[in-house]
Amino acid sequence: MATPTLPIGDTRVAHPEASQYAIVFENVAIAFEENVVLDGVSFRLEHGETKALFGVAGSGKSTILKLALGLLPPDSGRISLLGEEVTSMSEQELFDLRRRVGIVFQESALFDSLRVRDNVAFRLMEEGLSEEEIDRRVREALRFVELERTIDMFPSELSGGMRRRVAIARAVITQPEVLLYDSPTGGLDPVTSNTIIELIMKQRDVYKTSALLVTHRLQDAFTMATNQFDKNTNQLVPLPRGQQCEVPMSFLLLRDGKVIFDGNAHDLASSRDPYIREYIS
Amino acid sequence: MALEIELISPVEVAKEALLSIQEYSLLALQSLANFFRRPLYAGDMLMQADLIGVGSLPIVVLTGLSIGALLALNSANTLQRFGGITLIGQLVSIGMVTELGPLITGLMVAGRNASGMASELGSMIVTEQIDAMRALGTDPSKKLVTPRVAATVFMLFFLTIIADLLGLVGGNAVASLLFGLDSRQYWSNAWQILVFRDVFMGLAKPVLFGFIISTIGCYYGMSTRGGTQGVGRSTTQAVVASSVLILVVDFFITKLIFAILGYR
Numbered sequence: 319m320a321t322p323t324l325p326i327g328d329t330r331v332a333h334p335e336a337s338q339y340a341i342v343f344e345n346v347a348i349a350f351e352e353n354v355v356l357d358g359v360s361f362r363l364e365h366g367e368t369k370a371l372f373g374v375a376g377s378g379k380s381t382i383l384k385l386a387l388g389l390l391p392p393d394s395g396r397i398s399l400l401g402e403e404v405t406s407m408s409e410q411e412l413f414d415l416r417r418r419v420g421i422v423f424q425e426s427a428l429f430d431s432l433r434v435r436d437n438v439a440f441r442l443m444e445e446g447l448s449e450e451e452i453d454r455r456v457r458e459a460l461r462f463v464e465l466e467r468t469i470d471m472f473p474s475e476l477s478g479g480m481r482r483r484v485a486i487a488r489a490v491i492t493q494p495e496v497l498l499y500d501s502p503t504g505g506l507d508p509v510t511s512n513t514i515i516e517l518i519m520k521q522r523d524v525y526k527t528s529a530l531l532v533t534h535r536l537q538d539a540f541t542m543a544t545n546q547f548d549k550n551t552n553q554l555v556p557l558p559r560g561q562q563c564e565v566p567m568s569f570l571l572l573r574d575g576k577v578i579f580d581g582n583a584h585d586l587a588s589s590r591d592p593y594i595r596e597y598i599s
Numbered sequence: 600m601a602l603e604i605e606l607i608s609p610v611e612v613a614k615e616a617l618l619s620i621q622e623y624s625l626l627a628l629q630s631l632a633n634f635f636r637r638p639l640y641a642g643d644m645l646m647q648a649d650l651i652g653v654g655s656l657p658i659v660v661l662t663g664l665s666i667g668a669l670l671a672l673n674s675a676n677t678l679q680r681f682g683g684i685t686l687i688g689q690l691v692s693i694g695m696v697t698e699l700g701p702l703i704t705g706l707m708v709a710g711r712n713a714s715g716m717a718s719e720l721g722s723m724i725v726t727e728q729i730d731a732m733r734a735l736g737t738d739p740s741k742k743l744v745t746p747r748v749a750a751t752v753f754m755l756f757f758l759t760i761i762a763d764l765l766g767l768v769g770g771n772a773v774a775s776l777l778f779g780l781d782s783r784q785y786w787s788n789a790w791q792i793l794v795f796r797d798v799f800m801g802l803a804k805p806v807l808f809g810f811i812i813s814t815i816g817c818y819y820g821m822s823t824r825g826g827t828q829g830v831g832r833s834t835t836q837a838v839v840a841s842s843v844l845i846l847v848v849d850f851f852i853t854k855l856i857f858a859i860l861g862y863r
Contacts, residue, residue, distance in 0.1 A: 389730050410738070417736035427731035429723075441735050444638075488735075 337401030340365050340496050340528035341386050346395030347575075348381060355381050357575035358395070363496075366566050368522045368529040370539035372597070373572035379532040380424060383498040386530065387419060388412040400495055417441065420489030421498040424532075426481040428473040428488070434460070435469045438488045459487040463517055479510035486517055490527075497521060497529040503538055515541055516554060522566065523547040536598055543567040543583035571597065622822065626744065627814040633738075633745040643746035651712050651747075652754030658707050659758045660765055663695075666703050667766030670694050671773035684778055688788035691770030696793060696801040700763035702849055705808035708755055709841040713816035716747055717837035720820025721830035729821070739821070748813040755809035756802065763801065796860040804852060808845050815841040 341363040348356045355378040363369050371379045384390040385397055388404045397404045402415055428437045435456050436443070442452045460466045463483035473481055482502055489497055499518060503511035515538050521527045523546055533539060543565055545554040557565065569586045571579035571594060579586060579594055586598065671691050678684045720743060723729050732739050767789055774780040819837035823829045 384730070387734055389733055409733075413733075413736045413738060416734055419734070421731070421734045423727050423731055423734075425727060427727040429728055429731070430726070440737070444735070444737055446638075 647750035663765030667769030716816030721823030
């Protein structure tokens, strides 16, 4: 499904239309040596929306997250994040923009020489907040992921699922405007995966955070598209059939470096494309 | 199975070498420029100073004592032949302060800390911790490189002074215990022979060596590619490159100081 393109200008601030979106990719291409990973990828992420990125291994899903954050420069194309043109910003300028975004890496990427408390508090310590304020907010973030008891532990003392949840706490502690999740449930047991998906939905439905979610688990994304987090009961509530399209959840499927589908769960389920049918079956 | 050998053109090798020099120069310059941009990460500098300085103290103490004693022992034989055994203090003093103190301390700290920096930063690269730091809005060059450079330069300066002193102590022990030389005469000779140029040379070298050790260690760490094997490779390269560079720079800085301040 093609996404309409934005007019290309010269200024660092993206086109006014781009500021209506949390993230805009415009004909983005990137290759590592001879290997073309993304070839003319375009999509838009609306404010408050969560977009699940699918594709076979090596299709460039994680690369999209790194490009969105300016951790990698694209070979061509334009990327805007929160209305700012990432592709024309220097690394120093990007540091300020990145403080408005949270990311959960595939392998958590916790600082292994720091305790859980200091990992989660990293951004707050950089901002020079008082120790009392840091402690309060770290406990709050760890309570969000139900891991308050691990505050004095080192990452090596945690299980894989706990590390992912600490990484989520680190990403959400400053209540960023955009969250990027790189396979947050990859390699985890179903119970832990469900806990993490609930946390992601809580962030979407309670805090209305925009998010890109890289995942291999279609069932997670379909759960997100057919359920809503109820903050009163602290549980997932299945949506009635007619209301499922109202959830701010979309799907993007990559194949051979190109976007072959960008739409909602209903469109994905009813697609007649043989590759998509095989993928979701 | 046939053995496949990949041939690389000399032009490509030269290009890669030039690119590495460019990247190293940028990292080294950036590490200095960071001193003029906030935040300064004083806490990280102190922690690194403790790891590098206090951590290296035992090997510096041992090598300082050994080198001083060996220098005295080896030169005593020759000096005795010419009846100049009383000059042993002067010889150990000049040798330790201008050359062996800074050089041996530099090489010891390079072996211990350039490898430590390369492996620590390399591990952070392969586990995406550096990317995580960038994603959290923190400049790894400021947070990780500059504190290591500041701590190494500062601590190597003082470690060299300690090594010089202990070298003289080791030389004195050999001179008095094995050759029956008067300690007061030894220290008097050792002190009086030193002129401004010698002390300047002995104190300028650790500053340069400290900068080389830390920037080379950080450069190889930050440019690590290829998982744990890559970390091992970076660690080895950091020790080899920093040691060789110390020896080369030592020759040129000695020549330069002699050219500026004159020969003895």
